[in-house]
Amino acid sequence: MDFDNKKGILAPDGIINPQLLWPNKEVIVEQGYGDNLLQTFKGSIDGISMQANGQQADISISARDSLKRALDQTITTSMGNHVITALDTTVEALWIDLATMAGLTIGTVEATGITLSEKLFSWETYGDAFSFLDELVGFETVCDWEGKTHFRKDGRPETIDIAWTF
Numbered sequence: 001m002d003f004d005n006k007k008g009i010l011a012p013d014g015i016i017n018p019q020l021l022w023p024n025k026e027v028i029v030e031q032g033y034g035d036n037l038l039q040t041f042k043g044s045i046d047g048i049s050m051q052a053n054g055q056q057a058d059i060s061i062s063a064r065d066s067l068k069r070a071l072d073q074t075i076t077t078s079m080g081n082h083v084i085t086a087l088d089t090t091v092e093a094l095w096i097d098l099a100t101m102a103g104l105t106i107g108t109v110e111a112t113g114i115t116l117s118e119k120l121f122s123w124e125t126y127g128d129a130f131s132f133l134d135e136l137v138g139f140e141t142v143c144d145w146e147g148k149t150h151f152r153k154d155g156r157p158e159t160i161d162i163a164w165t166f
Helices: 068-072 091-101 126-137
Strands: 026-033 036-053 056-065 083-090 105-109 115-122 139-143 148-153
Touching (some): 036 068, 056 068, 068 126, 091 105, 091 126
Antiparallel strands (some): 026 036, 036 056, 083 115, 139 148
8 A cells, every 4th residue: 555655744743633543543444446445444553664765655554453542551440549340241232331431332132041149350451350250150242353252151061072082
C-alpha cells in the first residue's frame, strides 16, 4: 500500500498530525476490490516501525484485536479502585461487568448456569479475570473481526478422533 507522505505527515512524531499513526489508535482493515470491500479486522495499533529508503519510507504497523484492552489494563472501578468483590452473581453477569469496565464492545454472552457467592479481583488485568472465568466454566473469551468480544462455550471438541495408531 502506498501513501502520499510529503513532509512526513504520517509519521508518529510528525508535526502536522501527530495522532494519525500512534499506539492505541483504532485500526480497521478492509479487503476486496474497488467499492466491494469487506471489513476483516478491527483493533488497535501496538507499534509502528519506520525505515527511510531514499525518497521512500517503509512503515510497518503491528496491531492487536480489541482484546488488547483486556490485556493491557488493570481492573479499575469508576471510583479508581483496583480491588473489586462480586457477591452472588452469575459468571456471565460478572463477565459482562468486567467487559463493560474494560471498554469492550460485547457480542454473544452464553449462559453458564453457575453463580459465584463471592469473587475478589485485586490488581489483576481484565485478561487475567477473563481467563479465570473461562477456566472455571469451560468457556472462552474471543474477539471477532468486527471488534466484538464474546463469552461462549469453548470450541474444542470433547473427544479426539484417533486417525492413526502405531
